[in-house]
Amino acid sequence: xxxxxxxxxxxxxxxxxxxxxxLAVSSFTLTPDRAIDLAVKFGLKLSWxxxxxxxxxxxxxxxxxxxxxxxxGDAKNIAVLGGDVFRDADFTRLVENYNRNTQELLTxxxxxxxxxxxxxxxxxxxxxLGLTKEDYGRLVIHQRKMASSNPNALYREALSxxxxxxxxxxxxxxxxxxxxxVASGAxxxxxxxxxxxxxxxxxKILVAHNFDQHEGDGTVTGLSQISNDLFKExxxxxxxxxxxxxxxxxxxxxxxxxxxxxxxxxxxDDLQRVLSSGRPLINSSGGQLSSGQCGAGAGLHxxxxxxxxxxxxxxxxxxxxxxxxxxxRYGACANVMLLEAIx
Amino acid sequence: VILQGNxxxxxxxxxxxxxxxxxxxxxxxxxxxxLGTTLVIANTEVLRGPGVSxxxxxxMELVLLSNGSLAIRRE
Numbered sequence: 001x002x003x004x005x006x007x008x009x010x011x012x013x014x015x016x017x018x019x020x021x022x023l024a025v026s027s028f029t030l031t032p033d034r035a036i037d038l039a040v041k042f043g044l045k046l047s048w049x050x051x052x053x054x055x056x057x058x059x060x061x062x063x064x065x066x067x068x069x070x071x072x073g074d075a076k077n078i079a080v081l082g083g084d085v086f087r088d089a090d091f092t093r094l095v096e097n098y099n100r101n102t103q104e105l106l107t108x109x110x111x112x113x114x115x116x117x118x119x120x121x122x123x124x125x126x127x128x129l130g131l132t133k134e135d136y137g138r139l140v141i142h143q144r145k146m147a148s149s150n151p152n153a154l155y156r157e158a159l160s161x162x163x164x165x166x167x168x169x170x171x172x173x174x175x176x177x178x179x180x181x182v183a184s185g186a187x188x189x190x191x192x193x194x195x196x197x198x199x200x201x202x203x204k205i206l207v208a209h210n211f212d213q214h215e216g217d218g219t220v221t222g223l224s225q226i227s228n229d230l231f232k233e234x235x236x237x238x239x240x241x242x243x244x245x246x247x248x249x250x251x252x253x254x255x256x257x258x259x260x261x262x263x264x265x266x267x268x269d270d271l272q273r274v275l276s277s278g279r280p281l282i283n284s285s286g287g288q289l290s291s292g293q294c295g296a297g298a299g300l301h302x303x304x305x306x307x308x309x310x311x312x313x314x315x316x317x318x319x320x321x322x323x324x325x326x327x328x329r330y331g332a333c334a335n336v337m338l339l340e341a342i343x
Numbered sequence: 344v345i346l347q348g349n350x351x352x353x354x355x356x357x358x359x360x361x362x363x364x365x366x367x368x369x370x371x372x373x374x375x376x377x378l379g380t381t382l383v384i385a386n387t388e389v390l391r392g393p394g395v396s397x398x399x400x401x402x403m404e405l406v407l408l409s410n411g412s413l414a415i416r417r418e
Contacts, residue, residue: 110403120385169390170391171390329405
């Protein structure tokens with residue numbers, strides 16, 4: 001799937017393979033191979049290389065490094081790829097051995113995968129923000145509507161509130177449509193010194209990993225620490241399209257609050273206002289909740305979504321977040337990027 | 344239920360999950376210590392995947408430990 005994404009990147013950019021001189025790769029299942037092994041298989045000659053290791057945050061992290069490499073003249077055209085293929089027990093093996101805390105503290109007590117952790121986080125958020133199951137449903141239904149025009153989405157049919165509420169329970173209060181479907185797939189973007197047909201400028205990238213030393217309840221992300229600086233670069237109200245990392249609806253709502261798109265005191269009403277107005281448009285291709293989470297490739301999902309919107313719609317300004325790497329109870333990584341189409 | 348965290352031998356600060364370096368004094372000598380549960384914050388009944396198989400419905404809890412840390416435990 002990484003080769004497919006790379007080939008699609010070459011085709012859409014019009015670049016020849018010999019013009020790619022930088023490669024960044026993020027993948028859980030590529031092991032034992034690394035970026036250099038992929039470079040050999042792709043036949044690339046590189047002056048810059050990177051292995052990304054921050055999962056759902058790896059897209060923004062790799063782009064931050066790649067942008068600096070291009071600015072410094074270390075490379076001219078960097079392919080940034082992320083993806084995974086899950087066969088047989090690959091996913092179970094990954095989630096049971098995700099890191100040492102998982103091996104030592106979660107797997108032994110029967111926590112299999114992140115669903116129970118985010119069920120607990122969602123319950124905590126519901127109490128803190130006064131949210132109901134219907135509030136989460138409105139977000140999932142909105143994203144499903146967005147997915148109807150995305151041929152790559154796993155779920156494309158419209159979803160009703162009744163269907164959402166009556167879906168099989170996974171881990172209370174999470175139902176089936178609250179949990180990102182596991183998928184195989186890959187995403188890719190090109191960071192280049194040469195503008196494309198629709199040039200897209202990276203206006204700002206900010207990172208806040210492990211901002212709370214993993215001592216919080218997970219309902220606030222690192223974005224809360226960097227959003228003020230972020231919007232000095234681009235006014236919040238001027239942003240047309242927003243891709244928020246969406247492994248679970250609670251994380252989308254946490255990020256909306258951290259970025260100031262909704263308030264914590266009136267989260268339900270504010271969420272309904274944002275979703276109904278489409279200002280900004282949230283997860284415009286359906287997000288991962290509709291498209292599926294292709295392992296570390298999910299870290300580039302939002303960037304591909306926003307770049308597509310900037311290139312193919314009237315949208316001019318976009319925001320992309322990354323989130324992930326469940327160190328114990330919730331994601332330890334958070335980052336954000338502002339993009340602007342030069343039209 | 345006692346969960347195992349660790350304690351800095353220099354400043355006595357305790358951690359859960361265990362840390363490799365004390366965040367307060369940078370000491371690298373930390374020893375195991377037990378931490379009791381004081382409060383259940385939230386709970387969930389885990390019924391199924393997707394993507395993973397479960398042995399059957401199990402209940403998990405988010406609990407507050409005696410040192411103020413939060414932990415996951417099986418009910």
